[in-house]
Amino acid sequence: xxxxxxxxxxxxxxxxxxxxxxxxxxxxxxxxxxxxxxxxxxxxxxxxxxxxxxxxxxxxxxxxxxxxxxxxxxxxxxxxxxxxxxxxxxxxxxxxxxxxxxxxxxxxxxxxxxxxxxxxxxxxxxxxxxxxxxxxxxxxxxxxxxxxxxxxxxxxxxxxxxxxxxxxxxxxxxxxxxxxxxxxxxxxxxxxxxxxxxxxxxxxxxxxxxxxxxxxxxxxxxxxxxxxxxxxxxxxxxxxxxxxxxxxxxxxxxxxxxxxxxxxxxxxxxxxxxxxxxxxxxxxxxxxxxxxxxxxxxxxxxxxxxxxxxxxxxxxxxxxxxxxxxxxxxxxxxxxxxxxxxxxxxxxxxxxxxxxxxxxxxxxxxxxxxxxxxxxxxxxxxxxxxxxxxxxxxxxxxxxxxxxxxxxxxxxxxxxxxxxxxxxxxxxxxxxxxxxxxxxxxxxxxxxxxxxxxxxxxxxxxxxxxx
Ligand code: ADP
Numbered sequence: 001x002x003x004x005x006x007x008x009x010x011x012x013x014x015x016x017x018x019x020x021x022x023x024x025x026x027x028x029x030x031x032x033x034x035x036x037x038x039x040x041x042x043x044x045x046x047x048x049x050x051x052x053x054x055x056x057x058x059x060x061x062x063x064x065x066x067x068x069x070x071x072x073x074x075x076x077x078x079x080x081x082x083x084x085x086x087x088x089x090x091x092x093x094x095x096x097x098x099x100x101x102x103x104x105x106x107x108x109x110x111x112x113x114x115x116x117x118x119x120x121x122x123x124x125x126x127x128x129x130x131x132x133x134x135x136x137x138x139x140x141x142x143x144x145x146x147x148x149x150x151x152x153x154x155x156x157x158x159x160x161x162x163x164x165x166x167x168x169x170x171x172x173x174x175x176x177x178x179x180x181x182x183x184x185x186x187x188x189x190x191x192x193x194x195x196x197x198x199x200x201x202x203x204x205x206x207x208x209x210x211x212x213x214x215x216x217x218x219x220x221x222x223x224x225x226x227x228x229x230x231x232x233x234x235x236x237x238x239x240x241x242x243x244x245x246x247x248x249x250x251x252x253x254x255x256x257x258x259x260x261x262x263x264x265x266x267x268x269x270x271x272x273x274x275x276x277x278x279x280x281x282x283x284x285x286x287x288x289x290x291x292x293x294x295x296x297x298x299x300x301x302x303x304x305x306x307x308x309x310x311x312x313x314x315x316x317x318x319x320x321x322x323x324x325x326x327x328x329x330x331x332x333x334x335x336x337x338x339x340x341x342x343x344x345x346x347x348x349x350x351x352x353x354x355x356x357x358x359x360x361x362x363x364x365x366x367x368x369x370x371x372x373x374x375x376x377x378x379x380x381x382x383x384x385x386x387x388x389x390x391x392x393x394x395x396x397x398x399x400x401x402x403x404x405x406x407x408x409x410x411x412x413x414x415x416x417x418x419x420x421x422x423x424x425x426x427x428x429x430x431x432x433x434x435x436x437x438x439x440x441x442x443x444x445x446x447x448x449x450x451x452x453x454x455x456x457x458x459x460x461x462x463x464x465x466x467x
Contacts, residue, residue: 009184009188009189009192010181010184010185010189011181013181013184014177014178014180014181014184017177017180017181018173018174018177021176022170022173025166025170025173026166026170029166029169033159033163033166036158036162037159040155040158041122041124041155044130044150044155045122045130045132047150048080048130048131048132048148048150049132049134049148051075051080051082051148052082052132052133052134052146052147052148053134055071055074055082055084055134055146055148056134056135056136056137056145056146059071059084059136059144059146060136060137063136063138063143063144065092065093068084068092068093069093071084071093071095071146072084072093072094072095073095074095075095075096076095076096079150079151079154080095080148080149080150081094081095081096081102081148081149081150082094082095082146082147082148082149083095083098083102083106083146083147083149084136084144084145084146084147085106085144085145085146085147086143086144087142087143087144089106089107089145091106092144101128101129102129105120105121105129105131105133105147106147120132120133120147124152124155124156125152127152128151128152129149129150129151129152130150130152131147131148131149131150132147132148133145133146133147133148134146134148187219191219191220191223192219192222194211194212194223195219195222195223195226198211198226198230199226202226202229202230202233207230207233207234207237208230208234209230210227210230211223211224211226211227213227239409239410242411243410243411246411246426247296250292250425251289251292254285254286254288254289254292255289257281257282257285258282258285258286258289261278261281261282261285262282264278265278265279265282291425292425292427295425295427295428295431296427298431299410299427299430299431299434302431302434302435302438303434307434307438309351309352309355309438310352310353310354311350311351311352312351312352312353313348313349313350314348314349314351314353315347315348315349316347316348316349316381316388316390317342317346317347317381318353319353319354319356319357319360320340320342320357320360320379320381320390321340321342322357323357323360323364324338324340324360324364324379326361327361327364327365327368330368331364331368331377334368334373335373335374336367336368336371336373336375336376336377337375337376337377338376338377338379339376339377339378339379340378340380341378341379341380341381341382342381343381343382343383343388344383347381347383347461348461349439349459349460349461351439351459352435352439356435356439356459358431358432358435359432359435359436359457360379360390360392360457362428362429362431362432363390363392363432363457364377364379364392365428366424366428366429366455367392367394367396369424370394370396370397371395371396371397371452372396372397375395375396375452376394376395377392377393377394378391378392378393378394379391379392379393383461386460386461387458387459387460387461388458388459388460388461389456389457389458390456390457390459391454391455392454392455393452393453393454394452394453394454395451396452396453397449397450397452398447398448398449398450398451398452398453399414399445399449399453400414400449401448401449404445404447407429407445408429408430408432408433408443409430410426410427410430411425411426411427411430412426412430413426429443432457436457436459439459439460440459440460441457441459441460442457442458443455443456443457443458444456444458
């Protein structure tokens with residue numbers, strides 16, 4: 001099965017390459033071949049006609065045996081052969097032995113009766129010679145003819161060499177493409193098969209699979225993405241298990257209290273002071289339970305997109321100051337200094353005033369929970385490049401850098417026990433992040449352990465003229 005996929009992909013690419021390469025080589029070869037032949041033939045024919053013409057000119061001036069012998073001697077050592085005919089087509093001089101093949105052209109000479117020089121035979125492929133004929137003229141009358149022969153064997157040889165070169169190039173192409181297919185199979189198909197196998201294992205639940213990432217090409221990037229995906233799935237799987245365990249734990253504690261104190265109240269006869277104290281505990285625990293269930297419910301609806309928002313245009317700083325007003329007394333009580341710095345002009349945004357206020361309140365409540373008395377919280381609302389920013393900065397204990405990416409995960413707490421003591425559910429930042437996301441905004445967290453944390457909410461700003 002795996003083998004057949006490898007074969008299929010690389011064979012397809014290989015065949016495509018082969019067809020493209022061969023097409024290019026043979027079409028280029030065909031063009032070169034016909035160009036070469038045209039030039040080579042026209043060169044030889046022209047040379048042949050020119051030579052015949054110049055011999056005929058000389059003989060027209062001196063139509064004597066000495067001149068004829070001279071002409072014949074001139075062509076003796078050359079590739080050409082000359083035959084001089086008299087008016088009655090009798091051979092009167094020749095530079096080489098005349099065979100029956102030559103004779104065919106000699107008897108035909110003169111039929112055309114034209115004065116100009118002619119290439120009489122041009123068929124290089126089937127005939128043994130190219131032939132030209134030039135008339136010898138005296139006083140305007142033809143007195144004889146010069147017939148020139150050029151053998152076609154050298155043309156055949158040149159053509160054979162050319163065809164041989166084409167065949168060799170074709171063979172080299174096939175070899176090169178085979179090599180490329182082999183390399184492709186090693187470089188692409190094999191890693192792809194590894195990736196296929198790895199994703200299969202991930203689907204089966206083995207999240208520890210990691211692929212080797214070699215180089216930076218697309219296949220390596222794909223392998224890196226699969227590794228990342230596997231990382232994330234492993235993380236979410238762990239998160240889910242932890243989430244279920246945490247939920248169980250979160251629900252168990254208040255329920256134990258509720259049941260325990262309700263039982264005491266039911267069974268015992270106590271004074272109203274004690275009754276009040278127990279009822280108070282029951283109330284607190286049921287409120288905590290209610291908050292947790294509400295938070296979980298909100299988060300689920302936010303993530304599913306079924307959460308409804310009351311969208312309006314309003315000055316963002318108002319949502320912030322509302323939250324500050326709510327939290328100020330409890331900050332005072334804990335001994336935390338609270339400072340606020342508003343924008344120069346109102347920052348009108350489009351969104352759900354109450355939900356954004358809830359985000360700010362959550363950030364402020366976190367600051368109150370996690371920083372010690374005597375610390376400072378600074379809240380700033382400002383504008384920067386078409387966006388409004390709310391910054392909540394504290395000089396508390398800070399958050400370790402490696403924890404920052406997970407803060408907005410559901411039920412994630414940096415120090416689990418401490419957060420529970422302080423009454424946090426571990427859902428605050430997850431809900432805030434979802435609310436901000438639904439407003440096309442961003443939540444970034446900067447923190448240095450031991451120095452403090454800054455939570456920055458960015459929201460797109462609608463300019464007045466667009467309203
Ligand atoms: P919680 O309900 O537990 O506060 P959040 O989602 O609001 O849940 O916060 C997640 C975790 O981030 C908290 O448990 C806490 O450990 C950490 N955290 C949040 N804000 C601060 C802060 N200002 N300083 C230090 N740690 C913080």
